[in-house]
Amino acid sequence: xxxxxxxxxxxxxxxxxxxxxxxxxxxxxxxxxxxxxxxxxxxxxxxxxxxxxxxxxxxxxxxxxxxxxxxxxxxxxxxxxxxxxxxxxxxxxxxxxxxxxxxxxxxxxxxxxxxxxxxxxxxxxxxxxxxxxxxxxxxxxxxxxxxxxxxxxxxxxxxxxxxxxxxxxxxxxxxxxxxxxxxxxxxxxxxxxxxxxxxxxxxxxxxxxxxxxxxxxxxxxxxxxxxxxxxxxxxxxxxxxxxxxxxxxxxxxxxxxxxxxxxxxxxxxxxxxxxxxxxxxxxxxxxxxxxxxxxxxxxxxxxxxxxxxxxxxxxxxxxxxxxxxxxxxxxxxxxxxxxxxxxxxxxxxxxxxxxxxxxxxxxxxxxxxxxxxxxxxxxxxxxxxxxxxxx
Amino acid sequence: xxxxxxxxxxxxxxxxxxxxxxxxxxxxxxxxxxxxxxxxxxxxxxxxxxxxxxxxxxxxxxxxxxxxxxxxxxxxxxxxxxxxxxxxxxxxxxxxxxxxxxxxxxxxxxxxxxxxxxxxxxxxxxxxxxxxxxxxxxxxxxxxxxxxxxxxxxxxxxxxxxxxxxxxxxxxxxxxxxxxxxxxxxxxxxxxxxxxxxxxxxxxxxxxxxxxxxxxxxxxxxxxxxxxxxxxxxxxxxxxxxxxxxxxxxxxxxxxxxxxxxxxxxxxxxxxxxxxxxxxxxxxxxxxxxxxxxxxxxxxxxxxxxxxxxxxxxxxxxxxxxxxxxxxxxxxxxxxxxxxxxxxxxxxxxxxxxxxxxxxxxxxxxxxxxxxxxxxxxxxxxxxxxxxxxx
Numbered sequence: 001x002x003x004x005x006x007x008x009x010x011x012x013x014x015x016x017x018x019x020x021x022x023x024x025x026x027x028x029x030x031x032x033x034x035x036x037x038x039x040x041x042x043x044x045x046x047x048x049x050x051x052x053x054x055x056x057x058x059x060x061x062x063x064x065x066x067x068x069x070x071x072x073x074x075x076x077x078x079x080x081x082x083x084x085x086x087x088x089x090x091x092x093x094x095x096x097x098x099x100x101x102x103x104x105x106x107x108x109x110x111x112x113x114x115x116x117x118x119x120x121x122x123x124x125x126x127x128x129x130x131x132x133x134x135x136x137x138x139x140x141x142x143x144x145x146x147x148x149x150x151x152x153x154x155x156x157x158x159x160x161x162x163x164x165x166x167x168x169x170x171x172x173x174x175x176x177x178x179x180x181x182x183x184x185x186x187x188x189x190x191x192x193x194x195x196x197x198x199x200x201x202x203x204x205x206x207x208x209x210x211x212x213x214x215x216x217x218x219x220x221x222x223x224x225x226x227x228x229x230x231x232x233x234x235x236x237x238x239x240x241x242x243x244x245x246x247x248x249x250x251x252x253x254x255x256x257x258x259x260x261x262x263x264x265x266x267x268x269x270x271x272x273x274x275x276x277x278x279x280x281x282x283x284x285x286x287x288x289x290x291x292x293x294x295x296x297x298x299x300x301x302x303x304x305x306x307x308x309x310x311x312x313x314x315x316x317x318x319x320x321x322x323x324x325x326x327x328x329x330x331x332x333x334x335x336x337x338x339x340x341x342x343x344x345x346x347x348x349x350x351x352x353x354x355x356x357x358x359x360x361x362x363x364x365x366x367x368x369x370x371x372x373x374x375x376x377x378x379x380x381x382x383x384x385x386x387x388x389x390x391x
Numbered sequence: 392x393x394x395x396x397x398x399x400x401x402x403x404x405x406x407x408x409x410x411x412x413x414x415x416x417x418x419x420x421x422x423x424x425x426x427x428x429x430x431x432x433x434x435x436x437x438x439x440x441x442x443x444x445x446x447x448x449x450x451x452x453x454x455x456x457x458x459x460x461x462x463x464x465x466x467x468x469x470x471x472x473x474x475x476x477x478x479x480x481x482x483x484x485x486x487x488x489x490x491x492x493x494x495x496x497x498x499x500x501x502x503x504x505x506x507x508x509x510x511x512x513x514x515x516x517x518x519x520x521x522x523x524x525x526x527x528x529x530x531x532x533x534x535x536x537x538x539x540x541x542x543x544x545x546x547x548x549x550x551x552x553x554x555x556x557x558x559x560x561x562x563x564x565x566x567x568x569x570x571x572x573x574x575x576x577x578x579x580x581x582x583x584x585x586x587x588x589x590x591x592x593x594x595x596x597x598x599x600x601x602x603x604x605x606x607x608x609x610x611x612x613x614x615x616x617x618x619x620x621x622x623x624x625x626x627x628x629x630x631x632x633x634x635x636x637x638x639x640x641x642x643x644x645x646x647x648x649x650x651x652x653x654x655x656x657x658x659x660x661x662x663x664x665x666x667x668x669x670x671x672x673x674x675x676x677x678x679x680x681x682x683x684x685x686x687x688x689x690x691x692x693x694x695x696x697x698x699x700x701x702x703x704x705x706x707x708x709x710x711x712x713x714x715x716x717x718x719x720x721x722x723x724x725x726x727x728x729x730x731x732x733x734x735x736x737x738x739x740x741x742x743x744x745x746x747x748x749x750x751x752x753x754x755x756x757x758x759x760x761x762x763x764x765x766x767x768x769x770x771x772x773x774x775x776x777x778x779x780x781x782x
Contacts, residue, residue: 053448253671280644
């Protein structure tokens with residue numbers, strides 16, 4: 001059977017190892033495993049959400065309200081935008097995928113005349129997307145499936161001067177991950193707005209996707225990082241802001257994210273949105289989660305308290321870390337310590353963290369856990385690092 | 392902003408009106424509304440599922456096991472296939488979408504030489520998909536987004552001789568909806584297998600997608616309708632079987648479906664599957680639902696008992712109906728009765744059924760409901776039909 005030729009070069013996304021898999025592979029007890037690999041909220045979700053899920057479990061047979069109006073209204077009020085500026089996705093992942101689909105073949109019509117004249121250059125003229133050297137893996141995967149050429153900046157973390165220099169390639173989509181996953185660094189909002197202005201004039205057909213999956217953490221730590229989705233809808237018809245309930249809101253398992261942009265962009269994305277793309281219980285959970293700001297704030301505050309322990313640990317061990325505006329921290333290891341070995345050793349003790357070897361970095365990313373989890377992880381890490389260094 | 396040019400001609404899928412929308416638009420009480428428009432299981436889901444959802448609500452913050460191994464193992468045992476023959480989707484909808492993505496651009500490589508020689512015929516050479524005259528709307532929507540040409544048989548319901556005649560167009564995907572939604576008719580399994588043989592020899596590159604969303608109903612009513620996914624994996628490398636938890640299993644709101652095919656097809660589909668594509672609670676619900684066969688059987692039995700009432704009603708009113716192998720029945724109305732008017736009148740009384748005007752049919756599709764719901768619907772329908780006919 002013949003398939004999409006683009007798929008020949010697609011590597012399947014490697015998700016953080018689930019607890020179930022570690023139980024299966026290492027014969028450990030589920031209760032002994034600490035998973036700090038997927039940036040879930042270790043404090044669970046709001047008690048209000050859990051109650052609402054229990055009360056509505058009997059609605060599992062009913063499709064959700066496909067207009068998702070109640071959730072859109074709550075988000076519209078939260079961000080000072082209109083309902084027509086909102087689209088809901090199965091995680092912000094799905095909104096990324098919708099953007100890629102919406103931009104696929106966008107060049108066909110306008111570039112037809114041009115491409116007729118340059119048949120021989122057809123391959124090099126393949127439309128492109130632009131992203132940071134190291135950033136969220138799904139940007140590349142979705143873009144490759146759709147046949148886009150991948151352009152990356154030289155720097156691993158976001159360097160807007162390098163992004164600007166690449167605008168001449170007229171990328172169909174420019175991905176800005178603010179703050180950046182899996183590194184943790186974060187552009188200032190002001191820098192992002194200036195870049196949007198620049199992109200608008202130099203490459204007006206580029207859609208700039210601002211992935212704000214960890215914005216709640218960044219804006220808590222430093223208000224200069226806070227991107228305003230309202231400002232984007234009002235001033236930047238070339239941009240879309242993405243948010244998620246998977247991180248600060250503690251709903252990773254429920255798969256709810258959203259996009260905020262001009263009504264024109266949102267209407268187009270709705271054409272590629274599959275119907276009933278989130279579950280009935282996810283819709284209820286997200287609406288309820290938005291009502292419990294105190295829970296979110298306390299989670300974020302404790303996140304940064306606990307992160308300090310990892311920073312102190314890194315300093316004491318003379319290990320480089322990237323100052324993080326998220327709920328994870330990335331340790332960049334020295335040459336003599338192999339990140340794959342560190343992760344493997346921790347795994348055998350039931351601790352799951354993320355090895356960044358797949359990003360071609362000798363580094364590992366650790367989600368900030370509960371106090372007791374972090375204590376065990378740091379103790380174990382201490383032991384493993386000493387033993388690996390000696391070897 | 393320029394977008395995918397294929398989207399200019401895409402009509403957004405019209406889902407069955409949710410109860411919430413009717414409450415909003417008609418000022419009715421939620422408890423007074425009967426929704427028989429989306430073929431949900433009126434008997435809810437298994438009590439075991441509801442208990443499991445309540446007990447696991449506190450896991451909402453955790454991503455699901457992305458391998459979905461436990462669910463795949465349960466399905467593999469159910470159908471006598473291997474885990475490598477299974478893929479899980481957010482509803483079988485998403486498996487349809489994955490098949491379309493996997494077949495997108497499949498023609499690029501093999502047809503390159505050919506198409507170079509026929510540049511002028513490029514438009515007519517656009518790769519095609521083939522489906523019945525009237526069938527599940529998402530086949531066309533997903534295929535159009537991917538730029539496929541839509542071929543349909545002349546007949547509304549499935550006519551395999553017409554399908555066979557169109558094999559010379561070498562469609563990349565052939566959609567067989569068995570039984571067919573929104574009409575309710577059902578091919579025999581034997582006919583399907585014969586067609587698969589025929590397609591294998593006449594159009595070996597075609598992927599035949601057998602959508603078995605309502606198979607549990609069809610095979611209960613008539614064992615000659617029962618498609619064997621095992622047989623498909625063993626004998627038909629050109630086919631994929633799709634199943635869902637949304638209908639008989641009463642999990643429409645949880646969005647879980649699956650595809651069963653050769654390991655080769657499944658491995659390719661996994662490349663286009665988004666990670667974490669179903670929720671943590673959906674995974675738990677589906678696994679639990681598979682353990683309660685008694686619940687499913689009793690639902691299906693009562694479905695056909697209640698369907699008899701609609702058939703008797705149609706006969707008594709001299710209205711044509713399509714004998715149904717599903718949990719819905721389709722009334723084909725005479726010219727003098729406009730289906731849009733009938734549906735609108737029912738809606739004002741708080742009864743939501745599906746108007747098939749969007750399928751260019753003067754017909755309406757009614758999900759078989761609970762005994763009390765069906766009583767009210769038939770009474771109301773009786774009144775509306777008399778009044779519409781008089782007018």
